[in-house]
Amino acid sequence: MATQQASTETTSARLEEIFISSNRIQELSEAEDIEDMESKSPEPLHQQMAHLDLIEQPLRDNLVTQSSELQDETLAAILPFLTDNPFGFELNSYGIPKLQRSKHIAFLHNALGKYPPQFAVMDAARPWLLYWSLQGLTCLREDVSDYRERVTYTFSACQHPTGGFGGGHGQLPHLAASYAAVLSLVIVGGEESYEMIDRKAMWHFMGNMKQPDGGFTMAPGGEEDIRGAFCAMVIITLLNLPLELPPNSPARVKGDETFLTNLPEWVSRCQSFEGGISSAPGNEAHGAYAFCALGCLCLIGEPSTTLPKYLSIPPLLSWLSSRQTSPEGGFQGRTNKLVDGCYSHWVGGCWALIEAALSSPNTSATSSNNCLWNRAALVRWILSCCQGKKGGLRDKPGKHPDAYHTCYNLAGLSAAQHHYVYLPERNTGLDEGPLAAAFKWDVADGGVGEEDKRVWDEEDEVRVVHPVFVVPWGQAEKCRGYFERKEGF
């Protein structure tokens, strides 16, 4: 049985913010923390804590509003975790709680298990539970190949006869469910996993979602937003689907030819006056949508070409940079909102993509210390504030851990611990077709700068994650290669 907190309140909230977190207004005094505060750490953290200077807030306005009150309450709940060690975790050599690897592993195995009846609100999100758990486990260096058979048949029940995956048996196909399903199958890998996907039907489903204005809807009759654009391009790339639109596509009927027609232009329209990216043109800039936009453009072409071509970089950079909160060190999703562990990935994951866009092509690994953000502060935030006492990672102190925040905190941790370079000339052994761009990344760990600003030991390190696909390093290439070698559908 899943031992995660099973209150309807948290589960429905989890489901309702599938893919993006909505920073709910919530009281911060939940039982778990208060209980756990009693077990004090053996040594006071602040005496050896790295980068204590970041805890100051040099500039503050006096005017009190709802936003500032909420921010102050939140910070009050967070500060003990930044300056002390309320859960009594063992500390690493920098005076920061160690990564509680075995607890998180147990938590995620458990998240793949059975759920009690009140989790019925997660019924449409089971593909996500699989993806978050499997991705989190591999991040923690856990071998998940034992799950292969169960993953494969669990998703066989979710596959829709007309193409794509839904949340479960008999549910309509949905791009988010399809994304989670394909990534899960890529993570466990192997022929039986790949072959269970009906690619021809998937191609038709994708064609149905492609809209005449260039974007994608999430489901038949569903909403059109930038998640659709990203999820669709991830699936098309990994499964090596034909770029031509199938005849049934509403965009094809209008005269468009490929999945790429007007797509980057549509993504471009989502950049708001703030410089960040919104779910659809006109809406508010938001961290999760920023990752979708950058990811989508990095699938379509080389980052140093597509990003500056379709986005205005200086305001984007300024906006992304502003999302890292001080003193917490984590990221918020929007201007004047609260820090939240899942943005460790949604915003933290943007940096590799935008740094690649700014560096000139074919620069060697040595230029990778050209870092634009604060990796140490993010690692400190994740390890100090987001680890649940009994395993799993969370939004922030006061919240319960869940698979979603565990997955994306760990992906953010990986983004902070590893350096990527983009090598347009990299020989991948894959076809040099139109969607080859996402396979040109390389890891440039070792010999890079920032050593003086590290706050983690080797045992706190997690695995390298593919910066666009967000699956374990190497798995995306295997899947793409498999389908390149395959004749027809």
Added chain:
Amino acid sequence: MSKYSDDPAWSDIVPLPQDDGGPNPLAAIAYKDEYSEAMSYLRAVMAENEMSERVLGLTEHIISMNPAHYTVWLYRAKCLFTLSSDLKAEIAWLNPTALKHLKNYQIWHHRQTIIEKLDSADGEVTFISSMLEADSKNYHVWSYRQWLVRRFDLWHEGELEAVEGMLKEDVRNNSAWNHRWFVVFGNEKMEGVDDGVLEREMDYAKAAIYMTPQNQSPWNYLRGLLRYAKLPASTLKEFALEFASPEKPDEVHSSHALDLLADIYAEEENKKEAEKALDLLAKRFDPIRANYWNYRKSLLELPAAAS
């Protein structure tokens, strides 16, 4: 007693139980009997593409148990349209449901689908306002509001006043700032705005900054105005100097003013002052972003044309 299998009105339907794909599916949910029975009937009617009053009742029942079930919502909408149901009644039913499930994605999309078909925005703004009172930064509600304004041409129907009311309540509400931008500049059919509007918006953002100099929302708004009107950053030099100066590091009231000043000095090719401003940010007023500020400093080395 089972709700459907014991009901003669459903006796013609053979329920379709859930196929889990294998003996030990992952993340399986131990559904209550009531939920799995209703879902089995939904699968059966969807397989037959049945559109009927009883199906509407079935979807309502499932929604009450799981409002996050996108399939049920999408099928319900299709059913309502096929049966030419009373869509106003649908909206009236949705109102309390939406208030109960504030963060639900599906409800808002369903509402949008119904209102689109109804072709009338009557009462919607009032309803949205009551939702925003409960949750002033709700992304779905704001996105829906933006859709509504665009769809029904509500640009001049009190939106600006509504936003002003919300910003008066909380000048840090960035969602409200975004909506202000949308209302003033978001109409794609409009060809630019006149100077009076631009000046009004500048003044509005400046007034907010006087109240809260460290509030990034109005600074972003000001920056947006500069880019929109293609004005040089130096347009705001005097204003920015009211909140910070690289020459008076002990009298800095806003890191955002320093940021803007750095751009202004760079524009004036006054590299020394720009560096001073960026150093103050990196070392004293915004050290968490030191790497970013140092990157900005490195751009000063590039020829002016490239920056």
